[in-house]
Amino acid sequence: MVNSCKVDKLHNLQQELVRKVTHLLYEGWSQVRLLRSSADCGNWKDQLQSKPYEISEAIFRLSMDLAYPVQLKPDEVRKSFFGQTESDFQKFTLMYWENSPYLYRKKQSDLEGDAVFTALHNAFDLRTPDAIIESFIHGLVSCPAIASDELNINSFLHEVHDSLGAPVKYRQDVRVVRTPDQTSTGSGVEEHFFDDGTVFPDAAAFVEKCKGAIKNGFSIALRGMEFRSEKIAAVASALADLFGQPSVGANIYFSPPRSQGLARHYDDHCVLVWQLLGCKKWKIWPNTRPILPRLYEPFHSLDGLVDDSGGRVEVLHEGDIMYVPRGHVHEAHTDLDEGESEVNASTNYSLHLTLAIEVEPPFEWEGFAHIALHCWLEEQELVRSPGSAKSKVEEQAPLFALLLHVAIRLLSDDEPTLRKACMATAKLPSLSNSLRSSHRSIFADILDKIGSNNNLKDALRSIELAVKARNDEPFQWMSWLRHLPQQHGRRRIDFSDVLGRLEELIDMFSSDRERASSDFADFRSSFCGCAVYDDARREFEALLVMYRTARTRYAKGMLALHGKHGG
Structure with a gap:
């Protein structure tokens, strides 16, 4: 029952009961592991062939949301x-x-x-x-890798269900x-x-x-x-x-x-x-x-x-x-x-x-810039009058945003600041006001660099090559953007599969390159002039919490498989 349900269903279980059951499961699992490594007990081995992984998965699942007594500030x-x-x-x-x-x-x-x-x-x-x-x-026991942008622990468990607790x-x-x-x-x-x-x-x-x-x-x-x-x-x-x-x-x-x-x-x-x-x-x-x-x-x-x-x-x-x-x-x-x-x-x-x-890529300053662009675009959708018809430029905005995401990525290849860690949500000492104020200055400087950078041709060339080869692998770096919320009022961009939208982008520039280039320049200028640091920081922090939650649940599950059951 534990292994077959979604992990969120386990929230309602009493923690003290979970600790006791997890401890008993661990004791049983330890004995099963000894039997499997023994040269004797051949009949038992056949019967227990699949049991260790079933037990270890149950231990992992039950332990993911336990509160651990060993904590440091x-x-x-x-x-x-x-x-x-x-x-x-x-x-x-x-x-x-x-x-x-x-x-x-x-x-x-x-x-x-x-x-x-x-x-x-x-x-x-x-x-x-x-x-x-x-x-x-x-x-x-082995600690199987979890994808850097995998925030759904159910997906991870589905992939490794028959190897949790392996040597x-x-x-x-x-x-x-x-x-x-x-x-x-x-x-x-x-x-x-x-x-x-x-x-x-x-x-x-x-x-x-x-x-x-x-x-x-x-x-x-x-x-x-x-x-x-x-x-x-x-x-x-x-x-x-x-x-x-x-x-x-x-x-x-x-x-x-x-x-x-x-x-x-x-x-x-x-x-x-x-x-x-x-x-x-x-x-x-x-x-x-x-x-x-x-x-x-x-x-x-x-x-x-x-x-x-x-x-x-x-x-x-x-x-x-x-x-x-x-x-x-x-x-x-x-x-x-x-x-x-x-x-x-x-x-x-x-x-x-x-x-x-x-x-991780989302938590460099480059990532903060991508999040700022996403937040600004979502805000444009919210401030538009309800029921009003979209202009052609508004319809093209998601494609321009996609192009600007690519341009920001290319800029990070040569701009050292974009590669540095963004500590906008770091839990800094109370007197570190100068560190906090420097984050706003860095963001303003990044917006200036994005606004003055003219790598439109390079960005379009990289997209054209991908579309021609029907290969979106060069753009898999943006898959983490799928975790950011998108308004339902516009056609959503599936950041895990952007090839179709990139093809639309190339078609738009092919039909009237001069007009599209001019509209994109206006779009970029509006973003750089109107992006709000505090909006981006809030979304940045929300994403960090999502990442931290997934990593913490994984860590607690693995600690339990090493005999640490939350006290």
Whole structure:
């Protein structure tokens, strides 16, 4: 009954009852998993062949809306990561955010009173290297990917109903990797301990293999810690609120002495690195590109990007936090110089947590511009006199808006501001009025750039090529716009399938290009002169809530499959 109904129907269930039932389901599911991995009980295996996934789906569904007791406020996390005063975070945002690396060194006395660090530190058994591995590897299940713009949890469950609670999968969930000869010229080549796609149904055997890998110089990188640890989930959620983003990812890295795990690389997201145990030396190069890398886009070659003799070098000690902006090439290893590490067997190993602030496309300033255009167009429909006939230009407005969406996208390829994260709905400290006022200034500057930019020919050319080839793949980036409300008074644009409307647009320009170009220029000028920041911000916040709701439900479901049932 739980698995066959829509998830919204589960809202009316009493939470305390749900917790008890979920706990019982988890106990039963654990026993079924043991039976399936056993060499005995052949008859039972046949009978239980489909049961584990049915039980795990029920656990996931029941847990999605439970209130979790482990919660942190954005201000608590802000103080722990950036300093006690509000001006510390304001300084970080204005000087370092998406611009340059930042290091926050913590004194031992500061760590003792830091509840966030203490909670994370206590989440692992730090007595021995083997104990550390067991504390974060034991009992794992796979965390299947959810599409970045998938806000319907029913659709996600339909896709993965027969794989929820499956064993971890190599690369998707975990990597066991080393980069030998890290001191030689060049970035080195990664070696992996397991083959791509390997699954680990025998959890105990997997743990033992990881222990052996560590002894041979491999590092363990486990993804999705925000789905596996309620303490890390609380930190990630508070950071997402602080920066006004849908979610923050979390990975844990455990490295042996004199080793390098991942090869030199850059990320398409910003990271906050928190050293939980031991020391690690980092080398970071400046970002030579003016445009920040966009999430999910292909990575560029590192050739010519870095000079081996250059780069900033920092050694992180226990409690230190370092920020690395997206696009900055970096590498890290535990091959420290004499005097850089304490003489202690446990601290010769390094354990650090990375928190990835992934800026999804709707939540860049480019996304804010698209939302502003959408809101302005909807407002034009509302202010028109009821029952009055639409003019030809009004009928063409949705097509002009579609064209302007494409033009804004092309502008973002060369305009650095549009690629930056929009923090218009970030839960900033109360005194950060200068940060809030800067958002209005940025928006006004973006409107000026859109109004003065003359890339109509480029936008039309890209549309013509797509229409001619009957291929709308180059415009799939705008599919997230389908989540924004549209008035019923006009022909709706299906942003998941825009090819037909793009074809109408090309026909309109083909019949009278000069007139259409003039009308489009007027349309663009009206938008840039009349778009309202507060309207866009409200819609931006509503979209953020939708994204956050879907991500939070997914996270709660996955935490329950790791034995965290909401207390």
